[in-house]
Amino acid sequence: MTNSIRLNLTVNGEARSVEIDPRRLLVEVIREELELPGTHIGCLTGDCGACTVERDGQIIKSCLALAASAEGSEITTIEGLAENGELSTLQQAFWDEYGFQCGYCLPGMLFSAKDLLAQNASPSEDEIRHAINGNLCRCTGYDTIVKSIAEAAARTA
C-alpha cells in the first residue's frame, strides 16, 4: 500500500484537506474523498468529458489529472455552480431548453459551456458546437444543448 498524502485545495469556495492515495485520479478524489458525486465518470480516457470541472479558472477533464496535482488549486464542480441556492443563468437555460435527458454528461456540458461564454459572450452555433466537441452526449443529439447555451448567452447579454 502506497503511503497516503494530504491534499489541500479549495473546492466550491471552501478550503478542504483530505488524505488521499497519491495514485488516485482527481475525479476519483472529487467523487469519493470530497464526496461530490455530481462529477461523473464515463470513460477514464478523456474522451467523453462527463468528468469536466474547473481548476483555477480553466476547464479540465478530471480523469486525466492525478489528484495530487491539484494541491493548492481552486476547483469548481457542478455542486458549486448555483449561487446562494439560485441556479445560474446557464443552469436555468439548460433546464428551460431541455439541455439534458439522462443528465450523465450534464456536468461536463455545463463547464464547457461556462468556459465558452466566459470567452465569447455571443457565440455562433458553430462556435458552440466546437466548444462542446470534447463532451459526448448519447441522448440529445446535441440540438437542445446548443440551444441551451445560445439561450444562456442571450439572457446574459
Next chain:
Amino acid sequence: MLASTELQEGRAIAATEAPAGGYVGARETKHNGDLFLTGRAAYFNDIVLPKMSHAAVLRSPHAHARIKSIDASAAEASAGVLATLTGAQIKEHTGPIPFFIDPAVFGGKTRDNFPLAVDKVLMTGQPVAAVVAETAADAEAALDLIKVDYDVLEPILEADDALKDGAPIINDGWDDNVVITLPFVEGDAEAALAEADHVIEDTFEMHRLSTQPIEPRGNMAVWEKDGSLTFYGSIQNPHPLRLHLSQALGVSESAIRVIAPFVGGGLGLKMHGHPEEALVCVLAKIVGRPVKWLEDRRETLLIGGIEQTHRFKVGFNNDGQIVAIHNRIVANVGMLGSAPGWGMAFLSALGFPSGYKVPVTDVSVQVVSTNKGIWNATRGYGKQGTNVVIERMVDLVARHLGMDRIEVRRKNMIEKDEFPYATNSGLNIDSGDYHAALDKLEELLDYEGLKREQAKLREEGRYLGIGITFELTPESADIPGTIVGGFDSAQVKMDPSGNVTILSGVTTPGSGNDTGLAQIVADEVGVTIDRISVIQGDTDTCPYGFGNYSGRSIVSGGNSAVLAARDIGEKIRGGAALLLEAGDEDIELIDNLARVAGAPDRAIPIAAVAETIYTLNFAIPGIPEPPLESTRVYKPDNIRHTPDEKGRIQPYPTYSYAMHGVVVEVDPETGAVDIKRIGIVHDCGTMINPLFIEGQMAGAMVMGLGNGMSEELKYDEKGTPLSTRFKAYLMPRAGDVPAVELVHQITPSPFTLLGTKGAGEAGVGGGMSVIANAVDDALAPLGVTIRELPVSPPNVLKAIDEAGSNGGRG
C-alpha cells in the same frame, strides 16, 4: 392540452375527455431538473453502502478456448482481497442466467450461461473468474495474479464461416452454429420475381455496433440480516430482473428487492441477462458484505449488436410498383448470451416490407452464433435492419427505372384510408398518413430546389447527396412466454395534504417519461405539477411492471396512470360535490381546486377535500371511501397472440413512423461525409410533451447517423476486440452534425387510450438508412452503390474503388 388546430390529421384525441389543467401536450420541462443541474441526482455509482467491497472480473483473452485449470491462490492472498471465485466453483452458488427472451420459446437452440465460464469460453472478454477486495484498485490488481491455463481453439468469427459444411460447432451439444431460422413467407416469390418487369439482386451488410450510454453498467448486491437480497443496478427492468435473479439464485422472488436509481442512459444495453448481475449477488453472499461492480468502458464495448448481411432480390414493374421481395438475412449474434440482444435479428426479418404494399415477400433470418461478443438490445431493436435494407431497395428501384425516389415511395406506400393495415408478416399497422408526411418533408427540404443545387454542384465536380427514407417503428411489444410485456401498471395516491405520488412500473433511463406521467396525472386530478412526485425503479414500492423498452413507457405506463388518476379524480369530485352541494358531474378539478362548472365562486381546495375524506369519513355520510389510492393496469388494444391461419401473431399495439431527409457532401478524395441538413417528419400519435418527443427524435437520429457513419466494433483475426475505447469507437460529436429540423404530424392511435404511439426508437433506423441513401446518391455520378454500413471514410473509398474497377456499373 393540444389545440385542435395542432391536430394536423383533423381527428380529435381519441376516447378521452379533454384534461382541464393543460399539462398534456404542453412543452413542460423536466419536473425534477434541478436535481440534475446541481449534481444531486444519484446514479448507481453514487450509492455507497457501509462496509461496501468491490468486485473485478477476469475476462478471457481468447475468443474460443477450453479452460484447463484456474489457480486463484495468489490473488486470494493479495493485498485487500476478500474472496476469489472461478468458473469451476460457480455452479455451487447459482444456476444458469435465465434468458430475457429464450430462443427455445420459438423452437430455437439455447444454452446455459453461467456468470463465470464453467469449462469453455466463447468470446474474448467472457468472465472466467472474479475477485472481491476492499477497493476496486485492489480487486483489479489481484486479477493479474490469477493463472488460467487455456487450450486455445480456432475462433469462428464470421457468420458465413460458421455456416460452412463441416465448420466446427462452438456450442457443446449443438448440431450446427445456427440458433434459429425464422421465415416470413407470403406468396410465391420465385413466381412473382419471374413475372416482374425487372429484378435487382444485391447484398447489404450492416456491421457490428454498440449502444454506449455515457454511464456504463453497474451492479451491487447486499444480503440483509434476514436473508433477503437487495440489488442496486443501472438497469432498465427491475421487476423482470427480480424474477430472473430469483430463478438463478434459488431465492424467493419476495425476498429480493431490486432498485434502479437514476440511470445515465439505457438504450437497450441495460436490459438484463448479463453475467455480472447474478455474479455480484453470489460474491456478496460469499464475503458477507455489500459487493459493487462497476463496468469499465472496455467492458461496455464488448457488447455488440445488429451485425447482419442481407442477400436480396427485389422484383418491380416499369411503373415503379414493387411486386416481390426475396431476402435471406444472416445475423451474427456472437456468443449467445442471456440478454435479449439476439431477438433483434427476429425483428429485422419480421418488419418486411415495412410501410410498403409489396404483395409477395419471402424473408428469412438465420441467427448464427460465433466467437464474437454477445449482443444486447440496441435502441431500435433490430428494426433498423429492415429499415436500412428496404430503403436501399426502393432507391435501387428508382435508380434502375430513372424515376424519382419520392415517386417510387409514393407509389408503394400504404394509403391513409387503408389503415389498420395487415402486413405480410402478420403485423397490423394501426394508423398513419405516410403520403402527407412525404409531402411535408418535400416542402421542409425544398426537395426540387435541392435537386437543382445538386445538379449545379455536380457540374463543378462536387458531390452533394440527398437521402430520403421512410421509417416504420413498431412499438410497445408483448412477446408471449417471455418477460417482454405489453401492459404496465401505475399507482396514484393522494395524501391528506392533497399531494400526489405516482408509483410506476415503467422506468426512466433518462427519457423523461416520469415528467410525462406527472403531466398526465396533473391534468386528470386537477393539481399543479409541483404537487406531484414520481417514484420508479423499486420493486418493493412500485406496482409490478416491465420497465423500459420498446417505446412503451407512455403507451403502457402513461395510460395506466390515466386510469389510476381518474379513480382518484372521481373520489375528489364525489367529495367536493357533497361539500359544495352540487352534482358529481358538475365538479371540475383544476389548479388545485374543485369547483362547480360555471360558478367560479363555488370552489374548494382539492387538498381540503382530501383532508376531509381522510379525517371526517365517519362524520360525513356519503363521503367517498379512503384511501385516495388506486392501482391500475393498462393493456393497449391491437395485440393479438392467438395465431392466425398462417401461425402469425401481432405483438405490437402501435406503429410510429417518420420520413427522413438528409443532405450530405462527400469528398471523394478522403471519403469524408459532411452532413449539411437533417429534416424529419415524425408521427407518434398524441404527444404528451412535444419537447421530449423532439429530444427523443433528435437523439435517436444522431445516434442512428453515428451507427451508420462512424461506429463499428472491429475485431482482429483472433477475435480480439479492436474498438475498445471511445478513441476507436467513434460516436458523433456536436460538431459532426447540424441541427435537426423536425415537423410533427399527429395521427392518434385508435388502439390506445390517449392516442399515443411509442416514441424513442424512431430515428435510429432512419439515421442509418438515410445516411446510406444520401451517400449513395452523392456518389451516383461515380457509379457507386453503397452496400455496407458504416459509410466511414475507408468504406466510402472502398465503394468508390469498386465502382471504378467495374467500369462505373456500381
